[in-house]
Amino acid sequence: MSGFLTARDVRRDFQIGDRTLSVLKGIDLEVSPGEVVAIVGPSGAGKSTLLHILGLLDRPTSGVVSFLGKPYSDHSDAERARMRNSVFSFIFQFYHLLPELTALENAVLPKMISHGAVEWMIGRREARRRAIELLERMGMEKRLKHVPGALSGGERQRVAIARALITNPDIVFCDEPTGNLDTVTSQEIQDLLWSIAEERKTAFVMVTHEPSLAKRAHRVVRMVDGLIVDGGMTARAEVAGGGVGKP
Template structure:
């Protein structure tokens, strides 16, 4: 079985009438892939990302992650699985301005301790957070706050925060959308290096240059997969 397997995923909302956002999505993703998900606004990209990230549940269909049926998990189990296995990177960084880069990364381990029986000690959390920042080239900026950093540096902090738990895969939602072309290339080099070290990377993007650096492109339109470069 694939590492990530979606079978017949549908997502709909009942308003005045039923609105189908995702329609019969079936998808296999293997360990170590680097995938781009593309499509026009309203195609269902963000909804699919939310389901993959266990932030939302499908209306119909099954989602297996590492052979485990995610629909069987209770909310606390989903939160633990999400925090342990999935790293999130967002377009707008989602950093806390009052905290240093190091503290922004370390907070992810504090969330981990909320759900895990095996706690990460303060000393270990500090070292892992430093190591994560070093791995994205920010060893000289650990104690700076986000507003003292460039956009590219802030996104590197966000990536360090995403990887500090050693997640199985990373979900990146328009990770370069707020960056210029040179900084975009720097961030892509960081993500590709993580992929080379074994991380599965899934990127939602409008940027064809970003997508073309991935080894597989999935295109959505009107909630359906219309192309899959598997």
């Protein structure tokens, strides 16, 4: 299906003093529902910059990003925040958990933010139940009350994954989700991400330097120096005129 997530001629310049640094130089990308896409390429290629633009953490200098056919790069800040908290979510290399909150509280946080005060009073119990269910699913049932400082790297990333899934997003953006973990833990987290992608048909767009992770993706997008050199379009989109899809 085309038009799920698309980027068209996306460019991003940074102004450094009187110099303009062109970091993204015209990106065309499509992602389909339930697709797991790995973005690979050398350091400085613009992978994180692209992920931030797709996930509404940054705006392109020019070009269009759309979700379900609707451009969202020009949305108001309020609308962008709403999307970031409902249809999209993020998993980062360094977890970005709040240190003073427990695993359970961290996981439930996006729900708390997206609800108004009254809604939260009503929905709180259900949100907690869902966070507990997600954390248990990840083998974290004995760690619900631990703060991040009392958790291992792999455990912290499991909390971050639960937090990313609590809103039931359509797309999860991951920036080197296993980059800070040892090989065995990385493998466990990869297994977890893959089983979630399969179970829920959530799309994952993952920036990674790990060949083992890229190898498992449905598609590998290769970036070099601000451009996609391979894999930007879905198989279907590459068939002229939409075509009949995969053989």
